[in-house]
Every structure is written in structure tokens, then in C-alpha cells.
Amino acid sequence: MDTAVAHASPAAAEGSKHKLSAGKLGIWLFLGTEIMFFMGLVAVYINERFGAEAWPSNYIQGFDPQEDPYVLNNKHFGAANTFVLILSSVLVVLAHNAVLRGELKRMRVLLVLVLLLGCVFMGIKGVEYEHKIHFGIYPGGEGAERMGAIVAEEKGLDPAKVNDGNMFASTYFLVTGCHALHVIGGIIWLLAIVLLSFRSSFGKQSHYMVEYFGLYWHFVDVVWIFLFPLIYIMQAV
């Protein structure tokens, strides 16, 4: 990348010893737009969550926690996923170091590990989704409505008028769903890098590929670190 733009931009060339490259600036800006996108989603979540009168909380009468412990957002799952993502973020950094030193094999192993961790994350997410859907907790689902109705009645509200169960399911799937799509996008991107790394032209100088991916992956991680307390921990209050 550096070489690609440098000859066309003497201004950049002048000061590019320490400044960031065009590609990296582009990635940062792209992540800036992504942050605003998630801000929009989280703003809606916070608004609905804290404006709600009968948000389903940890324990709901009528839903047997013994029988269906995954109905609500299970914080053990959330915590596990947090751990998975943080670990994978660390591995990306190591992979970048490896490619900088020209240790392509090592880099490849680390990247495949990251890829697997991404899949583990999606796996856990999948289990969560599966349970929710099984109990009808999805937008427009019967379970979501029932759950909301139970809480509403407990608080002496008219269940027809407050529909926070549905809102609970909607925001949950919206926010985690958009995040999961970003994880999937990352996995595909990563796969492409791993495949490209088998080409003979791939070498030290290609480190920026891992670097850019790493920035993106950290971003996906950071978003999750915000979502985890918002969705898994605060719902208990």
C-alpha cells in the first residue's frame, strides 16, 4: 500500500516516515463509521431498555429456570464469549508480530487459531439463539410476548399496553445479530488472508494485511466488551 500511494503523493512521501499510511487511515475511518453504526443500535437499546416499564429480568415466574435456563441472556455464555474474543484479539497481535519477523508458518497457525475462536464464538451464540428460538423468544414470538406479559402483570400493568417482552427479544437479536454479522465478516476476511498467505508473493511486506484485519478484529472485540455488560449483566437489575 505504501508503495502504491507514495509515488502519487509527494506530500505524503515527505512526512510518511512516522505518519500512518493511507490504507491504515482508511481502515481507521471505516471503523469510525462502524462505531457510529453501533452507536445508533446501542442508543436504541438503551432507550428501550431504560424507558421500559416491565423489562424481563433475571427471574420470571412461570418460566422455570431449572427447565429452561437459557431463556434470558445467560451471563455465563456471555462471559465465555468475552473471553474467547479477547483471547483471539491477543492472538492476532501475535500473528502480526510473527509476520513482521517473517515467520509465516507461525503466523498461519495463529491466524487459524483466531479463525477457530471466531467459530467458537459463533457456536456459543448459536446455542443461545437456538434456546431462545425454541422457547419462542424472538421478535413476534409467542414466548417473548408471554414473558413480557408475566412481568407486566407482576407490576400491575396492562399486558396489552406494555410489550416489553417483544422489545427485549427485538433489541437482543438486533444488537447481537449485527455484531455476529461482523464476526462472520471477520472470519471470511481472515480466511482470505490465510489462503493468500500460501501465495509465493506473500511475505514480510504483506504484514499490513494482518495489521488491517487486526484493527478490525479489535474493533469487533471492543464492541462486544460494551455489549456484554449492557446485555448480559445490566438485564439482571
Next chain:
Amino acid sequence: MNATAHNPGDHGHHHEPGLIRKYIFSTDHKMIGIQFMLTTLTFFAVGGLLALGVRWQLAWPWQEMPVIGKMLFSETGNVISPEFYTMLFTMHASVMIFFVIIPMLIGAFANFCVPLMIGARDMAFPTLNMLSYWFFWPAFLIMGYSFFVEGGAAAAGWTAYPPLSTIPSAAPASGGGQTFWLVALIFVGISSMMGSVNYITTIIKMRAPGMTMFRMPMTVWSIFITAILQAFALPVLTAALVMQLLDRTLMTGFFNPSDLVVNNVTVATGGGQPILWQHLFWFYSHPAVYIMILPAMGIVSDVLSTFARKPLFGYRPMVYSISGIAGLGFIVWGHHMFQSGMNPMLGATFMVSTMMIALPSAIKTFNWLGTLWRGELHFTTPMLFAVGFVSVFAIGGLSGIFMAATPVDIFIHDTYFIVAHIHYVLMGGSAFGIFAGIYYWFPKMFGRTMSDGWGKVHFFGTFVAMNCTFFPMHVLGAAGMPRRLADPYHYATYEHLLWLNQFITVSALVLGGFQVIFALNFLFSLFGGEKASQNPWRSNTLEWAAPSPPPHGNFEAIPTVYRGPYEYASPEVEEDYLPQHVPTPASTPGATI
């Protein structure tokens, strides 16, 4: 993003690419700019014709349109039905805003001008640039297709307020149309996001030697700030569009309250808040109105200075003003929601911030006047449009003050006063800036000049007809006539406004007629216009240092910049202009102006 970033292939060697690569899947910023321009001009005709449909109904409600009526509306007895009317103004605004003004300013002009004006060979990410154009096409196609789906195209206003937009039973006319509308706008959003990332990077990284930030022409500055606005405001709209799409398709209820019965159909899900959409929408769409005016302001500044043969008055205050507009632009969105049921206390704070945002525009207006003062004005067509911009933008801006005043807005909100404001700033402001830019850069784009005589006819007609069309709308608004009404005369209060509306419609037809002159001038000049020299306007900025039209790679050698862009009438030289790249004995590379 990544895939395009490391594509050194077409960069280094400036060989001429093949035909398809040159004209269709081009990565050359100039060709992409021209593609954007031709596409948006076509859509300008579409949007304008939709507006004429609106105007027909308002002047001769429920009457058969000559000739076209039979072709289009045979099902409804040859007249525009109320459903169709709502669709007309919704699509008129959507097309004009998302397919004309925005892509014209930051697709066509930004692409064509930015690399040339900063002395670069191309954009930072040429492939991404091409993608950003081609991501527009799904939007065009989907939006176009939506006219033919069951129930017709979107009809909930360009603001798409829920629950009208989220609940299909609320508006029979927008069965699938609204969904298509949402998907199309998501594509526009992705495209614009790619564009803005590209512009910001290009402007930061690719400036020619000596081109410091404060030597950039106003056009580049305004596009830089606009791109930042766009990059950080647009994703919020995209998020909101996704949510509305889910509301319509997957039974979420972000914007639907509980317990709704619409048109005798019980809405199954809800729990959300309609006003939330308005917040998200205006969080983007208010900055969007500045996205639509700032580049036009930049163009006007450059054109005014060039044809006044005089340095731009107050260059730095101008730069600070656009930055101020952009910054404040993020905290005034609530002025669209004064009567929406939002907490009136919030309304009061939004009023204060809105008033303050008029200040940078005031500074700009005065600086434009300052530029004319003691100049040597050459009234070429681009200059006329630029001066025209100052004249009509002031009207549009000043009417904004009425609406920013919350108590006055109680009365004029959702009346034609707003419609007058919209069109003074958008048709009078943005579109005049666009016309100025087209006449100004046409020689650079195509190597030929547009006819100045016909250009003046176009300006004269547009200026007169546009004022006759839109100024009386203030009066309609003051009389309380609401917007988006298929038949205002249904109310006794507005019966007497009929003939004023007829006058407006006739003016609008004339206005359209003069745009045909423009279209013809454009087409004839494209193939038969007078050949243009490299620097026909004797202008200072770098694009005029490249041949007309510039070849692939733009410059033979990257120019070095010695001074700011507005050194007209400089005592240093004999000529009355002093281009940025021409060294004089007095100028050393490091000196600032």
C-alpha cells in the same frame, strides 16, 4: 476495503485502459465523476417530472392531466389518486435528495475535483471509488423497480415516519414499496460511506508538495468537511433503516407502540416508540442538509473569486465557518421535532443551537459580498449562478430563522413555509451551486465549453422562474396551508389560495422548460462545443494546470504549490492571476500567504 487498498496495479503506469475499463468499470476518478454526473442529471429530470405531477394536482386538483393522464391513470379515471399523490412527493424528495443532490455534489464534483485540485494522480483507493459508484446502481434499480410493485412506490414521505411507514395496513399504497425504499437507501448509505472514507484519506494523504491544508481551495475544504459529516452521521441512518426494515419484515417493534389497531388490523408486535425514529432520522438528515449545501458553498466561493478576479474575502473565516456548521450540525436535529411530542424543554435548547448555526452561514454570506466588493466582475454563466446562489440562499437561510423560533414554528411547522425553505436552500442553493460548477468545470471535464449565450438564457429563466415558483410558497405557508395535502381546498380556510397555487404551477412548468434548454446545451456542447484551452477562465487552482480534459494520471509531472488558491490581481505579476503552481522569484516553497 482491504482488498482494494493493496492494488498497486493500475496506479503506477499511466497507460490508457481498454474501452470497458475506461468508460464503464473505470477506476479513474474523472470518469467516475462524469458517470456520477450523467446519472444524477438523468435523475434530476425524473425528480423534476415527479414534482410537476405534484404541482399539477395542487393547481387543478382531481382534473385530468392532458395527454399523460390517460396513459398513467386510466384505472383511477385519468386523474391522480390521493395514494398516488403521496407517492409523488415522497419519491420526488427521495430522488432529488438521495439520487441527485448528494451524489452530484459528493459523487460527481468531489470525485472529479478533489484529486485534480490537490495535485494528485487519483484517489487514494481507486477500486473502492469504482465500487462506490457501482453500489449506487442496486439503489437505482430497486427504487426504480418499486414503482411497479403491487401498491406502488413508497408513500410515507421522504422522512418515512413510523408507524405509517412500518405498518403495511396503514398505507395500502406502500405494500412493498416502502421495503424497497429502505433497501435502496441502505445501498446509498454504503456507497456514500465508501466515498467519504476515500475523500478524507485522499485529502489528508495525497496533496501535492507545498499544498498545505490552508492552501486548499474552498471546494476541497468543503468536501473534506462534508465527507467527515457524512462518515459520522450516515451510519446512524443506516442503523435506523435496518431497524425499520426489520420492523416491516421480521416483526420487531422498535418504532411501533403496543396495542395498535391500524385500519382495523391489529398490529401483532410493538413496544417501541415512534419518536425514536425521528431522532435517529434527523440525527443524520439534519447534517445531511449541510452535506447538501457545503460543497455548493465551496464551489460558489471558488467561482466568485475567479470571476471577481479578486482574492476570496476572509479565507480562514470561511474555513472556520464550514467547520463550525459541521460541528453545530450534529446538535440541532431536534428543530425538526418541535411539535412532535418531544419534551418542550429540549425544544428550547435545540432552538438556541439552531439559532447559533445561522451564524457561520451569515459570516459566509458577508464574505461573499466582500469578495464582490472592489472586484472586477465578469458575468459569465458560472458567475451568474454563483451570485444567484448568494441571493437565493439568503432567502432560504433567513426563512430558517422563523422555523427555528419554536413558538412561530408552532404555526408554520408542516406548512408551505417549510416547503419554501426547502426549495430555496436546495433548488436555489444546492442546485445553483451545481449549475455554477457544471458550467465552470465543463471545459476541464470534456475539453469543450458550454455555450455561454444559452447558459445565460438558462440562468435568466431559472432565476426568474425559480423565484416565481417558490417565493409565493412563503405566503401560502403564512396563510397556514399544510404541506403533503392532496387537496388543500377541501378546507374552507385555504379555498382562496387556489389561484396562487396555479400561478406557482405555471412557474414550475416554465422552470422545467428552462432545464430542457440546459439539457440541450449540455448535450450539444458535449459533442459540438467550442474546444477549450487548458485554462479558459484564467484560474489559479491546480486542475487548470492539467490538460483539458486531463489524461489518465492527470498531470505530466506532479505540480509543486507555492501559494494559496486565490491570488488574483496580485501586484507580484503582470497578469491578473497567479496560479498556485507557478513559481515567482519572490515566492519560496515554505512561505504562507
Next chain:
Amino acid sequence: MRKLWSLLFLLVPVGAVYLFWIAPDYQWSLPTNKSSFGEGIDKLYNLILWITGVTFVLVNAFLVYFMFRYSAKRENKAAAHVHGNHALEVIWTIVPSLILIFIAFVQMKEWQEVKFQSKFPDALQEKAETEAGEKPSLVQAMARVTARQFEWRITYPGPDGQYDTVDDIQTVNELHMPGYKGDEGQEPIPFLIDLESADVLHSFFVPQFRIKQDAVPGMTIKVWFDAKLDGGPEDDLEFERLPKNQYDLVCAELCGWGHYKMKGRVYVHTPEEYQAWLESQGPE
């Protein structure tokens, strides 16, 4: 010839001022105001009209003059080599900002009066009564207005002062309210409505009362206004279109294909007539 362009630009301010000047003769301006707070709104409107009008004329005067005075004769490098002027910059930053701040702050009182619930007549009255140690009295004139596609449903609480009881009075598209004789110095009689929507957004708009408020499903929004009874001949022009003491209730927010026909009618009665009307509607 080159000077003629400035004349074209001169037409804009001249035409604009002329149109606003003659507009009242054709009733192309604010409809006759009928509410107590409407006067304030009209005053603010006129204030802004004057400020922006003068600014507008000044800006155009300079523009036209410069266009006339400095149009180029031939290319003779006549322009001044000036990059700006610090003092001017400061002046035209400070003066408009003072004007704008002034405009913003003169709005506050009126805005509070019309839209802040804490400043509503009933709230003020209640406050005054509790301070005076009296038992708060009920506000007499009130109704619930429910907007739906494409009509206005109006509910009066009936003698018991409670909604959703048997003695409620229901009307469709007809809003009856008491008015006061402003000319004879009578006190305004505030009318309070609870604005709701059953389906999509609508907006409650009575041009002559200068009141507008969106109706939002899921929310109950309190709105108040009052109405002067028609008096002298200055009202006559509008009577040609509207019967005396009757006004259009307009829906001002797009609510679907029938938005244009969502028309109601406001009937303003003397307090006695209003009582009589209420009684005539009540259950036997």
C-alpha cells in the same frame, strides 16, 4: 448590458417585499388570530419578519450595488488585492450573533406558555389555589381528542369529570368549546385536551388558534388553547369562507392517503351555549 444583470437581481428584493406588502389584502398572510397566546406568536412572527426582512434588503442592496458598480469594463486588472479585513470579520460575527441570541431568548416565554405543562392554565390555577390554601377546583372545559385514519374522535368527560364512564359524550370531527368576548374584557376560558392517536401520527392544527401538536400513538399529550368569540367587522373577510365562530381543524402530519380529508370543525360557543350543548348531548 453587463449592468443589466444587477437589475435582474434587484427584482428579487423588490418583488419579495412587494408580495409580503400586498399579501394581507388577499388574505395571503396569517389568518385572523383567535386565541390569547396567538397574539404573542403573531408578534414574534412579525418581529422576525422585520429583522430578517431588513437583513435581506441590506444584503441584496449590497449585492446589487456591487454588481452594478464593479462589473468589468474590459480586462484591465482593476480588482483590489485584498484578502480580508479583520475588523469587518469581527463586526459581522458579533452583530449577527447578538441578534440571533436576542431572537432565541425572546421566544422562551411564549414557548413555555404554550407548551410547558408546568405553565398550563390549569397548573397555574392549581398552584395559585394551593398557595391561597383553597381546595383545587376542577378545570371545566376539557376533552380527549383521539386521532385516527382519517377522523377526529372527541370525548367529553360528562358531568362526573371522568373519561371512560357512561356519561361520556362522544362526537366525531366536531369539537365544541367555550369562547370569551375579548372585546368586552372577559377572561379567557382555557380549553384542555388530551391528545391521543389510535394508529399513526397525526397533527392537531387549528390555524386561527395558532396551535399545532402531533398526536403520537402510545402517548397522551396535553394541549391547551382558548378562543375569542367573533366580534367586529375585521373578521368579515374570513366569514365568506367560514361561518362565524367556526374553524377548520386540520390534520397537519402525513397519515396516509386520506391525510388531505381528515377535516374536523371547531365550534366556539358562549359559555352558556356551551353548557347547553353539553347538557343536550348528555344521557337522558
